[in-house]
Amino acid sequence: MGTVFSFDVRGGEPVAVQTAVREAVAQLHRVNEVFSTYRDDSQVSRLARGELTVAECDPEVAEVLELGAEAEHLSDGWFSMRYEGRLDPTGIVKGWAVERAARRVALAGATGVSVNGGGDVQLLGVPGPERPWRVGVSDPLRPGGLAAVVSAAGAAELAVATSGTAERGAHIVDPRTGRSAVTDLVAVTVVAPTLTWADCWATAAFAMGSREGLTWLESLPDVEALLITAGDEVLITGGLAARLG
Amino acid sequence: MHALKKNRPLRRIVLASAATVSGMVMLLSLKPHASPQAALALPAPSGSASASSGSGSATTGTKTVTGDTIQTRWGPVQVRVTIKDGRLTEVTAVSYPSDNPRDQEINSYALPRLRTEALTAQSADIDTVSGATYTSEGYRQSLQSALDSAGG
Numbered sequence: 001m002g003t004v005f006s007f008d009v010r011g012g013e014p015v016a017v018q019t020a021v022r023e024a025v026a027q028l029h030r031v032n033e034v035f036s037t038y039r040d041d042s043q044v045s046r047l048a049r050g051e052l053t054v055a056e057c058d059p060e061v062a063e064v065l066e067l068g069a070e071a072e073h074l075s076d077g078w079f080s081m082r083y084e085g086r087l088d089p090t091g092i093v094k095g096w097a098v099e100r101a102a103r104r105v106a107l108a109g110a111t112g113v114s115v116n117g118g119g120d121v122q123l124l125g126v127p128g129p130e131r132p133w134r135v136g137v138s139d140p141l142r143p144g145g146l147a148a149v150v151s152a153a154g155a156a157e158l159a160v161a162t163s164g165t166a167e168r169g170a171h172i173v174d175p176r177t178g179r180s181a182v183t184d185l186v187a188v189t190v191v192a193p194t195l196t197w198a199d200c201w202a203t204a205a206f207a208m209g210s211r212e213g214l215t216w217l218e219s220l221p222d223v224e225a226l227l228i229t230a231g232d233e234v235l236i237t238g239g240l241a242a243r244l245g
Numbered sequence: 246m247h248a249l250k251k252n253r254p255l256r257r258i259v260l261a262s263a264a265t266v267s268g269m270v271m272l273l274s275l276k277p278h279a280s281p282q283a284a285l286a287l288p289a290p291s292g293s294a295s296a297s298s299g300s301g302s303a304t305t306g307t308k309t310v311t312g313d314t315i316q317t318r319w320g321p322v323q324v325r326v327t328i329k330d331g332r333l334t335e336v337t338a339v340s341y342p343s344d345n346p347r348d349q350e351i352n353s354y355a356l357p358r359l360r361t362e363a364l365t366a367q368s369a370d371i372d373t374v375s376g377a378t379y380t381s382e383g384y385r386q387s388l389q390s391a392l393d394s395a396g397g
Contacts, residue, residue, distance in 0.1 A: 004382055008372060116373045127372060136369055138376035144361035147376075149369050162376035189375060 004118065005098065010127050011111030020108030024101035024115075031097045034058050037088050048087040067196060068092045075204035075216075077175035095161060095199025098122050102195075120161040122195040123152050134245075135160045140187040141232055148226055150191055151245045159195035163188050163202035164228075172207045181207035184229050188213060191224045191243055198223075210235055306330070311339065312391030315383040320344070322383030326391045333367040336360045336388060359384050 005028055007021055034057070036042045043057040054062050068081040068089050081089045098117035102124050106113045112125040114133055123133040132153035137160070139147040152158040163172070164187035174181040188206045192198040201223060205213035210227050214235050217225040224240040307329045314323040320342030327335035338356050342348045366374065 006373070114373055116375075119374065119376045121373055121375050133373075134369075134371045136366060136371040136374040138374050140376065144358050144365055146365060146369055146371075146374070149371055150375075160375040164376065187376060 005101070006116045007101070007105065008114040008116075008127070009105055009110045009112070010125075012109035016108045017105065017110050020105045020110070024104045027104070028097055028101060028117075030058075031060070031093065034061065035064070035089060035093045037086075037090055044087065044089065064089055064093060064096055067096060068200075071197070071200040071204070074220075075200065078204035078207050079200045080173055080175055083173065091203050092196065092200055094118065095120055095159075095195040095197075099159065099195040120195055120199050121159060123155075123158045123160075125156065126152075133158070137162065137189045137226060140164050140228060147187075147228060147234065148189075148244055150189075150243050152243075153245075155193070157193050159190075159192055159198040161190050161192075161195060161198035161202045163190075163199075163206040172203060174207060181209075183207060183209045184231070185210055185213065185227055186230050187228045189226045190217065191226075191240065192220075192222055201225075307334075308395055310391045310395040312387035312389070312394070314340065315386045317342070317383040319348070322387055324384060324387045324391060326388065326395065328395050333364065333392070336363045338384065341384075363388060 005025070007024070009017055009021060011017075033039070034043045037045060037048075039045060043052060043061055046052040047054065047057060047061065054065065065081070068079075068091075071079045071092060072081060079091060081087060081091065083090075094117050098115050098120055099122045101117075102113045102115040102122040105115070106124045110125070112127040112133070114121060114123050114127070119138070121135055123135070127133055132151050132155075134152070135150045136146040137148045137150060139145040150158075150160050164185070172181045172183070173179065183206060185206055188202045190198040190202040190205070192201065201217065201220065202225075205217050205225065205227070207213075208216060210229050210233070214225070214227055214237065217223055217227075218237050224237045224243060226237075226240060227235040229235070307327065309325060309327050311325045312323060314321045321340050322338070322342075323340040325337045325339050326333055327337075336359075338352075338359075341352050341356065343352060362374075
């Protein structure tokens with residue numbers, strides 16, 4: 001996936017938590033081996049060439065493909081697991097893998113977990129008794145600056161995913177033309193309980209553009225979003241204000 | 246905006262790098278060569294971070310801490326932080342690859358941005374950042390080690 005993952009873990013029994021973090025990291029490496037489209041020998045590359053069947057792959061492949069198919073359906077094809085006609089689940093793998101890593105560490109007893117995979121974040125629990133997790137949303141038009149700060153106050157789990165022109169690895173395609181999407185957006189940040197979906201919805205809405213993207217995101221339950229256009233307009237869904245702070 | 250709580254240690258992050266190096270768009274990775282070289286910098290204790298000057302405890306007064314030297318493909322990276330009353334007030338790169346004009350060119354704009362990002366994160370009191378960030382893994386690891394040492 002070519003991405004850096006960082007774990008911020010609070011509470012729990014140190015040895016159990018450290019073991020879980022090590023296991024989560026090992027799983028991320030395994031995900032890269034299995035799903036990378038940059039490696040000719042990965043299971044997904046071999047699957048795309050017809051050298052393997054889904055049943056011959058690790059069970060996670062079927063799981064991810066099923067989630068991806070659901071995302072394609074729910075986004076009317078704006079989220080896609082195909083790139084230039086070839087199977088490419090890259091767009092869903094990262095969010096799914098980060099969410100899974102966070103859950104693994106939380107299961108080991110950590111009371112607060114934040115996992116950031118290349119700018120997409122899954123939060124679980126709280127960092128401390130008096131404080132919720134707080135996530136800065138980077139401002140694509142002002143490097144080093146923040147467009148907003150999202151607070152997870154009151155949420156046991158929250159994910160923040162950003163899709164944009166600076167994003168790597170995601171191929172953003174207009175399903176109607178099969179070519180790179182023409183969008184007036186420079187970034188879409190989606191706030192939702194789980195990163196698997198937040199990441200897919202950010203990708204889909206980015207491809208849709210500001211008008212259709214905002215309307216569509218408003219229609220999804222438990223989803224809030226912030227969209228930034230190339231003209232430096234900031235659009236937010238109705239419920240996002242309650243999360244900003 | 247409120248300051249870090251007096252008795253709350255600076256946040257700790259376990260950094261874990263997964264996946265292939267080839268895909269990383271860490272800033273320093275953009276460089277087309279690999280030539281580790283001596284840092285220009287002030288010699289600092291290698292291995293573990295150490296407080297080079299300080300007054301008072303971790304959360305009061307001004308404290309300067311130098312982070313670990315992180316070896317990257319392009320050379321060592323090391324940062325020093327200044328913490329005043331529990332808040333990060335300055336980040337300086339004390340060593341970074343600079344053996345040729347390309348290194349110097351990259352670092353002339355990269356280092357100020359990395360510094361701005363670190364200070365922005367601090368002033369907004371946030372735990373992490375969503376979206377594309379201007380990051381160098383070596384810089385980040387050294388910064389984290391300095392913060393760990395200062396807060397621990």
